[in-house]
Amino acid sequence: MTATANDTYKAPDTAPPILEAVGLTRHIPMHGRRHGQVVRAVDGVDLALRRGQILALVGQSGSGKSTLARLLALGDRPTSGEIRFDGRPVNAERRRDRRRHYGHVQMIMQDPFASLNRLHRLRYILSRPLRNFGTPGAAELEARIIELLERVNLTPGREFIDKYPHELSGGQRQRAAVARALAADPSVLLGDEPVSMLDVSIRLDILNLLTELRDRDGLSMLYITHDIASARHVADEVVVMFSGHLVEGGPAEAVTQNAKHPYTQLLLAASPDPDRLLSGEAGTGTAAASLAAAAGGPDADDDPDSAAGSATGADGGTEAGCPFRARCPHAQAICAERMPEAADAGSGHWVRCWLHT
């Protein structure tokens, strides 16, 4: 059984993957002064979200998290690599695949205001995805909408069904956005920073709702966040992204309590202490300053020794070395030559760092 910070979790860590990325890569061509170069936003990512689990994807702004989420939701096409759903390759260009896949994978966005049409009541917003499964009569439709509202703890549902998004608090709006995602009957939720725009006092409520959906309904979830403390709170497994690469991953407890990669260690050192979990405050002191200096992602600097020199020639094939090397206190000559393969750190924990090969 996977060890987690949340001891209600029951699924075994041998649960089969429901959503996988295999060598997933997205190189974005640049324009203007940088014409001819590409930003390696996502670079050869392998990850597996297991059935009934929450996998947290953690990284700073610019590390490639949203680009990866867009690829997994088929909202963008990869440069190379493959996405598999339930063991089968998904081809983003095939309409049949897109229809089938979209029903199963639903996104929860950062800003619930932007994701809910403010001109409509919840009744209408939630009825649209429900109608994709046939045309139930008015009474049945209303009963299903109320059930959805109550599933996300907007209770009693009857009191919320005719509200407009602007009549809800921030937390209630995010619950309504989760209800809308659930209306499509997904087996996977992709949450891109689903609590970062919410008031600190209600973040924990929404995260607890997500873990409830996992525990009660067996939903699988990719939880995307810059906040490693919240990842530890909700996730079964954690993967850490820096500059388009996954650098460490494994059971949440192992990655957060026994981090191996210097970047993960920096993220942890700069995160709020557990008493201030989800406070949204950055840590203080030298770790936070170093983290800010490390940045999270590829920039347009084509100096290979820059902090994040991940913009390369248009073939996208010239990147070498670990992107974290310029900020790493343990960098060695080999770090500039190539990125190591993942090394096994035991019990499903792995790390891509020359210190551990």
Ligand SMILES: Nc1ncnc2c1ncn2[C@@H]1O[C@H](COP(=O)(O)OP(=O)(O)OP(=O)(O)O)[C@@H](O)[C@H]1O
């Ligand atoms: N359309 C684009 N054109 C050029 N560069 C892009 C584009 N989209 C993303 N990038 C670059 O790709 C890298 C990864 O961006 P992405 O938005 O995926 O990161 P992120 O980790 O989700 O950050 P944030 O949390 O700030 O959204 C960044 O360097 C970003 O500037």
